[in-house]
Amino acid sequence: MEIEHVCSLYARKPQRAWRSRRTQPDDWTSKKVPPSNPRVWVRGRASLASSEASVLRGRDLAAEFERLRVEWEKDTINLSDVGQIILHDAYQRIIGMGPAALPLIFAALDAELAFWFPALRAISGSDPVQPEELGDPEAMRSAWLSWARRNGYLPT
Amino acid sequence: MDIYRPDEFFKAFPNLDPRRTNVTSPVDRRYNCIAWAVGENKRWWWPSPYSYWPTGVARLVTVDAFVAAYATIGFRPVAKSDWGDSDDCLALYTLNSVPTHAARRLPNGKWTSKCGQNVDIEHDLADLDGPLYGTATHFFLRARR
Numbered sequence: 001m002e003i004e005h006v007c008s009l010y011a012r013k014p015q016r017a018w019r020s021r022r023t024q025p026d027d028w029t030s031k032k033v034p035p036s037n038p039r040v041w042v043r044g045r046a047s048l049a050s051s052e053a054s055v056l057r058g059r060d061l062a063a064e065f066e067r068l069r070v071e072w073e074k075d076t077i078n079l080s081d082v083g084q085i086i087l088h089d090a091y092q093r094i095i096g097m098g099p100a101a102l103p104l105i106f107a108a109l110d111a112e113l114a115f116w117f118p119a120l121r122a123i124s125g126s127d128p129v130q131p132e133e134l135g136d137p138e139a140m141r142s143a144w145l146s147w148a149r150r151n152g153y154l155p156t
Numbered sequence: 157m158d159i160y161r162p163d164e165f166f167k168a169f170p171n172l173d174p175r176r177t178n179v180t181s182p183v184d185r186r187y188n189c190i191a192w193a194v195g196e197n198k199r200w201w202w203p204s205p206y207s208y209w210p211t212g213v214a215r216l217v218t219v220d221a222f223v224a225a226y227a228t229i230g231f232r233p234v235a236k237s238d239w240g241d242s243d244d245c246l247a248l249y250t251l252n253s254v255p256t257h258a259a260r261r262l263p264n265g266k267w268t269s270k271c272g273q274n275v276d277i278e279h280d281l282a283d284l285d286g287p288l289y290g291t292a293t294h295f296f297l298r299a300r301r
Contacts, residue, residue, distance in 0.1 A: 072228045073159065078168050078202075078272040078288060080188040080257060081217065082204035117206055135199045135208020137186050 061097065065104040073114070086118045093118050106148040113141050120144055133138050159183050160233035160275050169271075172283045180268065181276035190222075192270035193246045193258035194229055201225070219294060222248055222255045244298045247281060251290030259284070259292070 072090040079085055094101055102123055109116050117140050121127045128147040133139040148154040158279070160183050184189050187235070190201035199208040203215035203225075208229040214221045223233055225263040231246060239245040239261070247267065251259040266278050285291045 005200055043187060054272045074164065076272070077159070077183075078165070078273050080200075080202060082200075082202045115185070115206075123190065134206060135201065137200055138198070140206075 029112065057100075061100055062104060063095065065094060065101060069108060082115070082118075085115055091119065096124050099123060102148075103153050106145070107155045109141060110145055110148075110154060113137055157199060164172060165271070165274060168286075168288055169284055170286050172277075172279060176280070177283065178278040179275050180278055181270075183274055184270075185273045188272060189258045189270045190225075192268070193260045193262070194226070194231075194274065216266075217254055219248070219253065219255060222258075223294070223296075226296050230298045232298070234295050234297040239295070240295050240301050244300050245297040247292040248296070249284065249289040249291060250279050250293045250296040251288075254290075257284065257289040 053153070068090040072088050074093070075090070076085045076088055085091070094105070105116050105120060105123075108114065109120075115137070117129065126147065128143045129140045129145065133143060145154065149156045162174065162179075166172055166177075184197070184198070187197045188200050188202065191197065191199050194201075196284065200206075201208050203209045203213070203217055203221055205215070209215055210225050213224045226246065231244070233244075238257070241263070245261040247259045247261070248255055248299065249259070255272075257269065261267055263291040267281050268276060268278055269284060270276050271284075276290075281292050
């Protein structure tokens with residue numbers, strides 16, 4: 001029940017925020033950028049996702065992360081196309097959680113190998129994977145888990 | 157943790173009959189179909205910045221790029237009827253002309269596939285036809301080493 005409530009909140013909140021933005025005449029989305037520009041949607045969505053992460057804290061954020069992780073895994077488990085895997089909506093929403101998602105992603109990666117590397121790079125702005133390790137998921141996982149320990153996201 | 161779910165797996169491939177399909181490995185996210193087709197089980201082959209892709213080959217999800225990638229290890233494109241029992245043979249599946257999957261022919265005439273991050277299976281060529289992978293449209297041959 002608690003998870004359902006969080007999910008419904010997650011789904012509705014951006015729409016409310018979007019409406020309120022559109023009614024404010026001085027807002028950048030309505031004045032500074034033409035509405036036909038697709039970047040309006042992208043920038044607006046990113047900022048809303050980030051504000052959403054600030055609303056979802058602790059257990060709520062963890063529950064939402066787990067729901068999205070399971071959805072992503074279920075929908076992409078049979079795919080080889082990395083582009084399709086990381087453009088999945090649930091994966092993008094996890095990236096949209098921002099730095100708050102890092103401890104959750106590292107815990108998931110520590111428990112099980114999965115293709116979290118683009119999300120980690122996008123959120124953290126770092127990339128500890130060496131060029132010769134690209135394409136070797138176990139080596140990439142090891143590089144990221146070492147990085148997580150050095151930066152306090154996982155116990156050393 | 158094995159996340160293989162038979163009911164969901166076979167639902168994803170409507171032409172795959174559980175009674176005629178052998179699941180030959182657990183879930184393993186270290187390698188994918190493109191790698192498994194050439195016998196690799198430690199790397200993820202894909203023309204993305206996060207994957208292995210042969211040096212010098214365009215990182216594009218196109219048939220031409222896959223032809224060039226397999227050529228780096230000796231596979232040449234052939235017609236479907238051109239293979240013999242003593243050859244290594246690969247099939248590339250495409251959906252709307254975009255590569256999605258690869259399979260390798262086994263000596264017994266069946267095919268082996270790694271289904272994305274999921275399990276390896278032994279199957280018939282047309283079993284994976286469908287909305288996820290499309291169909292096998294391109295074939296490659298290499299004299300067995």
